[in-house]
Amino acid sequence: MQRQGFSRSAxxxxxxxxxxxxxxx
Known part of the structure; x- marks a missing residue:
């Protein structure tokens, strides 16, 4: 799981x- 930015936006x-x-x- 290397999608911190995407996760935050979601x-x-x-x-x-x-x-x-x-x-x-």
Whole structure:
């Protein structure tokens, strides 16, 4: 697992999506 940058971006995107869904519903 040598993808720290990608992992961080993915985590941020996932959090943003989760927050958006939570606020939408």
């Amino acid at each position: 985590v941020i995107l996932h959090w943003l999506l989760a927050v958006s869904i939570f606020f939408l519903f």
